Amino acid sequence: MILVTGGAGxxxxxxxxxxxxxHDEAVINLDALTYAGNRENLATLAANPRHVFVHGDxxxxxxxxxxxxxxQPRVIVNFAAESHVDRSIHGPxxxxxxxxxxxxxxxxxxxxxxxxxxxxxxxxxxxxHVSTDEVYGSLxxxxxxxxxxxxxxxxxxxxxxxxxxxxLVRAYHHTYGLPMLTTNCSxxxxxxxxxxxxxxxxxxxALAGKALPVYGDGQQIRDxxxxxxxxxxxxxxxxxxxxGETYNVGGWNExxxxxxxxxxxxxxxxxxxxxxxxxxxxxxxxxxxxxGHDRRYAIDASKIERELGWKPAETFETxxxxxxxxxxxxxxxxxxxxxxxxxxxxxKNYADxxx
Ligand code: NAD
Ligand code: TYD
Numbered sequence: 001m002i003l004v005t006g007g008a009g010x011x012x013x014x015x016x017x018x019x020x021x022x023h024d025e026a027v028i029n030l031d032a033l034t035y036a037g038n039r040e041n042l043a044t045l046a047a048n049p050r051h052v053f054v055h056g057d058x059x060x061x062x063x064x065x066x067x068x069x070x071x072q073p074r075v076i077v078n079f080a081a082e083s084h085v086d087r088s089i090h091g092p093x094x095x096x097x098x099x100x101x102x103x104x105x106x107x108x109x110x111x112x113x114x115x116x117x118x119x120x121x122x123x124x125x126x127x128x129h130v131s132t133d134e135v136y137g138s139l140x141x142x143x144x145x146x147x148x149x150x151x152x153x154x155x156x157x158x159x160x161x162x163x164x165x166x167x168l169v170r171a172y173h174h175t176y177g178l179p180m181l182t183t184n185c186s187x188x189x190x191x192x193x194x195x196x197x198x199x200x201x202x203x204x205x206a207l208a209g210k211a212l213p214v215y216g217d218g219q220q221i222r223d224x225x226x227x228x229x230x231x232x233x234x235x236x237x238x239x240x241x242x243x244g245e246t247y248n249v250g251g252w253n254e255x256x257x258x259x260x261x262x263x264x265x266x267x268x269x270x271x272x273x274x275x276x277x278x279x280x281x282x283x284x285x286x287x288x289x290x291x292g293h294d295r296r297y298a299i300d301a302s303k304i305e306r307e308l309g310w311k312p313a314e315t316f317e318t319x320x321x322x323x324x325x326x327x328x329x330x331x332x333x334x335x336x337x338x339x340x341x342x343x344x345x346x347x348k349n350y351a352d353x354x355x
Contacts (some may be wrong), residue, residue, distance in 0.1 A: 001026040003060050005029060005106070006080030008033060011130070011227055012195045013041035015077065016051065018231045026050040028071050030064070032057045032098075034339050036083065040333060041192045042141040059102035064109040072121070075238060076110060078103065078126045081165075084196055085134075086349050089291060092157035099161035100168075103129075109173050114178055128181045128238055129169040133223065133250065134159035135184060138294035143297035145223075148184070148246050155292050166246075173244040181241040183234060186299045190227030190319065191296045191326040194337060198222075198257065199320075202264045203327045204279045204323030206292040207272065212265075213350055216289030218258030221296040225251035229312035236310040247308070250299025252317040258284075267324040287353035352353055 006012040007029035016027050026049075031037045033055055045051040052071075056063045058080045080102065082088065082095045096223070110127055119285060136146040137153030152167075154160040154310045166182055173180040193200040202212050233249040241247060265280035274280060314322070327334065 001028060001071055001073055002075040002077065003028045003030060003067065003071065005030045005076070005078045006037070007031055008037035008041055008053075008214070009083070010036070010081060011188055011230060012079035012196065013038070013192050013324065014190065014227045015079065015231045016042065016346045017044070018228065019235070020045065020048060020050055021289040022235075024050075026052065028052045028067060029053060030054045030056055030058065030067065030150070034082070034094075034268070036192075036194050037180070037346075038192070038337060039046060040336060043327065057102065059098070059105040061109050064106060065112065068109060068113040068231050074124055074126070075126045077130065077234060077238070078106065080106075080128045081130075081162065084156070085156045086290060087345070088156055088158035088161070090348060092161075095157050095161040100164045101157075103165040104168055106234055107168055107178070111172065111176055111178060114214065126179050126181060126238055127169075127333050128183065128234060128241075129165065130234065131166050131182055131184045132159065132162050133184050133186045133248065133297045133299050134294065135163040135166055136238070136297075139296040139298055143296075145250075145300035146184075146248060146250055147300045148303055155294055170244075179243045180290060181237050181243065182246040183237055184246060184248050184299075185230050186223035186225050186297060188225055188227045188230050191330070192333075193323075194344075195334065196349075198250060198260060199323065200327065202261050203268070203324060204338075206265065206268050206283060207327075210283065211355070212280070212283045213285055213287045213353060214258060214261055214262055215353075216293060218261070218286065219256045220293060221254050221256050221298070222260075223250045223298045224253045224255060224260070224316055224319075225249065226314035226322070229254065229314055229319075232313070233304060234281070234311050236308050240308045242307075247304045248299045248301055249304060249310075250301040251314075251316065254296075254298050255316065263320055264324065267321060271324060272328055285355045287350070287355055
């Protein structure tokens with residue numbers, strides 16, 4: 001079986017659902033159920049004996065040691081993290097605790113487990129650390145996209161904490177020989193994306209008749225990948241990745257934020273027109289920028305294509321249409337995640353941003 005951490009979050013739950021649909025191997029899903037973890041994402045697995053959910057923290061060494069001992073996983077995929085840049089600006093502490101200290105404790109638990117593995121189990125074992133393109137910092141408009149050898153220049157508490165975890169993973173391979181793989185992926189979008197991030201926030205706010213808050217001039221560029229393609233890339237790296245290597249994962253889809261927001265509005269105009277016949281674009285509101293806002297991310301994904309034959313299946317056009325449709329069909333899911341805690345966050349992040 002495999003152990004997935006953070007498998008109740010956005011990408012983790014997509015990965016668990018995809019994995020169980022494609023493989024015979026069972027999944028142990030360890031998740032602390034922070035505000036971003038949602039068991040409803042896994043509701044279709046309620047009666048599936050190949051999915052075992054464990055509510056717990058990657059930094060709980062006793063719990064992790066007992067899970068490893070009992071289930072003897074062949075693979076660990078580490079998604080667990082604090083993942084939202086704006087939250088890291090308001091309060092970095094949780095990011096340091098989970099992304100750095102938590103990853104360190106997890107690595108220590110795994111080191112002890114791996115050292116005790118015998119026979120074929122030891123060479124077969126893999127630890128895949130899921131990271132982000134944000135560790136490379138910001139690009140100017142003309143610079144080439146990030147390759148795996150681009151230097152680390154993290155700019156936010158989030159990206160700095162992910163960079164630190166990447167370095168720990170690298171060191172555990174180099175020093176202790178642990179069989180590590182790292183993926184650095186660009187911005188994901190798709191089903192089960194928590195509506196604090198750009199694309200789901202815009203869909204949810206548009207449908208609720210609220211403002212669509214675009215930070216600064218809206219010309220910041222992100223490189224978007226449909227979440228199902230991220231999951232297939234991780235499976236591909238697990239199957240064929242070279243130990244100790246990192247693989248950049250991206251969709252070759254660089255777009256300025258304002259273009260993303262306009263695309264979401266156009267799709268909603270087509271699929272769920274406003275009652276007054278006007279476009280959802282009327283709701284766009286330019287607001288105060290994010291401090292230290294990275295201007296451009298772009299991933300050069302040629303290594304994973306050349307060495308492992310991976311390519312994204314979705315274009316941005318197909319992926320964003322699927323995504324908007326998913327949110328239109330899952331209004332209950334949206335309503336359930338907008339708890340009191342969610343409303344507190346929206347007030348905290350947007351109240352002081354003047355239009
Ligand atoms: P998310 O915030 O939606 O989910 C994170 C999950 O981790 C939640 O279920 C949460 O409960 C769990 N978690 C948090 N702290 C934990 C802890 N201490 N122990 C156990 N579980 C814990 O994040 P996501 O967008 O799904 O991202 C998953 C991973 O992918 C993260 O490591 C992130 O850095 C990385 N990543 C995300 C993106 C993106 O666009 N979302 C892009 C590249 C890389
Ligand atoms: P986000 O989804 O938070 O991902 P990240 O910061 O990790 O790239 O934001 C994507 C882009 O959208 C980023 O440039 C910030 C911008 N943004 C807005 O303009 N308005 C918003 O309300 C949010 C949440 C993000």
